[in-house]
Amino acid sequence: MFNRRDLFLAAGAAAGAAAVLKAVPAMAEEAVNLPRREVELVAPPFVHPHEQATRRGPEVVAFKMTIIEKEQVIDDDGVKIHAFTYNGSIPGPLMVVHEGDYLELTLVNLATNQFDHNIDFHASTGALGGGALTHINPGEEVTLRFKATRAGVFIYHCAPEGPMIPWHVALGMNGAVLVLPRDGLTDGAGKPLRYDRIYYVGEQDFYVPRDASGAYKTYASAANSFVDMTALMRGLIPTHVVFNGAVGALTDKNALPAKVGETVLIIHSSAMRDTRPHLIGGHGDYVWLMGKFANPPMRDLETWIVPGGSAVAALYTFRQPGVYAYLNHNLIEAVFLGATAHFRVDGQWNDDLMTQVRRPGPIG
């Protein structure tokens, strides 16, 4: 079903689409005369260094991502999938630019990969989010530039053809772009909002087929898993729902550090399924519901929603030390399927905010 001939046919179709688009008269490209800056990407949950507000004028911000197909362990029992990744991580790295900048991406499809891939940026305008201009076979690379016209946090994902689309995304090919207002974030009434730390949490649903005895199946290659996995995907019930590619990727010794008094911006993306992040013991001080900064943030949320196919930004200042679980508050998915992260927060306990008036003990 997946031989090289099929891949080349798909690539041929994509090339045809690109030719048609190129034939349309293009508007003048403002970007060519702008300053250009190259930025090295960082694997999530971390984010490359960036200005929150900038005095610089618009520029071309250039990134490079390599698509890596690789086997990856996704839970504590050692269950493995043949993952498709942007730059080796699930989710792919967060790219930060400012509104009015041009995001330029060079996408490399390793010659050792088996499949053709592309990228659809929800932050971009036209050509299926760039998907129609970025189809590349193993051993090819492509460079796309788009103008970041809207401030917000937006996902990107692979969108090749037909059933390949959900399959590639379910194997890990998704990430997010953060387009900051040039003056930085505000509360919607002019008050600037800044963060001391930023973390990127990508929620991922996996669908791992089981054999007759109930044990998870392993496959010699991604292609070999396609029929079983897509059949399972049609049932819409994931076997794993995880943060950052694996159960436990952000818990215990991988907990996200912070300190009392620090403000943290949490970017949460979900490429396919709706989800509902909640910070146990904390709140969303400011949450840009739907993730777009032209809209004022909502205040003091207990739980917020991330519609599948989007990303959301939530700002919180830690007020108490300790361990916070940050999770999908469908607790079945959080506890049994894996969608849990921990924040580990140092600092001094505030008895005014909370105190144990009487310890647990016998009644009476």
Place this chain on the structure above:
Amino acid sequence: MRFSRLGVVAAVLAATASLAAAAVLAPRPVAPASAPRAAVATLQPGWFAYQPAGDFESAGKTIDAPARATRLDAPLDVMVEPVSQAEYARCVAAAACPKVKSVDPAAESLPVVGVSWLDAIAYAEWYARQTGEDWRLPTDDEWAYAAAERFRGEPPVANGDDFARRWLAKFDADSAVARQAKAPQPFGHFGLNARGVADLAGNVWEWTNSCYERRAVAAGGEARLLTRNCRVRALEGEHRMFMSDFIRNGVTGGCSAGLPPTNLGFRLVRSRAGAVARMMSSVGELLQAL
């Protein structure tokens, strides 16, 4: 009375060196290779320093369990290996034990895993009837004595005023425990300890009979029982945990931190004829953390 207290200071001090004396307590494994009866090691009486299971408080603050000098008063037989899948399967076949997943009736040298405390108790009662001997789950202190140098218990945390610092210290200690592969390993894989007991603190956590208890330690060192919950039992292995008695596979997630037990299994102990029902007594307490 759970522990008898004699208040002999000299004994307390002697107990701190308890494990040095382990070599004196010669292991006496009985080792019939393929017999249906389990191989047994006999533990000789002796002292050891023991941090009891449960939560302890002092002056209104949670503290680490104070180490107490504890004595095994009479010889105790302990199964060299945990109960095997084949042994458990025989109990299931006799309609005396609940059926559990992944039990191979032919696996004479693989531990049964995925069993709850209730399953383990059913096995113990059946096995005691079959043999006419007083087989039962060990208490937590008996398990600790048998485990000797393999005993891990709970890592020391930071006693002090700040509840959050203690919480974070426990989180860090729990987070530092390395994950283990889940597949049950053949008997002997994790080796024998100084007392001739095999596979302690490997990838199987073992049920004990000890209930979850809350105790308050007074200035004089007396640990007074506040409450006890026997629907929750102490599990011993690479670290100590408490688990509801009906759980067959531990998980963590959500707000719970740290590693779940990789597998849940058990081994039994047998009191020698003529021994008192409670085998352990303790003398004094080392209030190291106060």
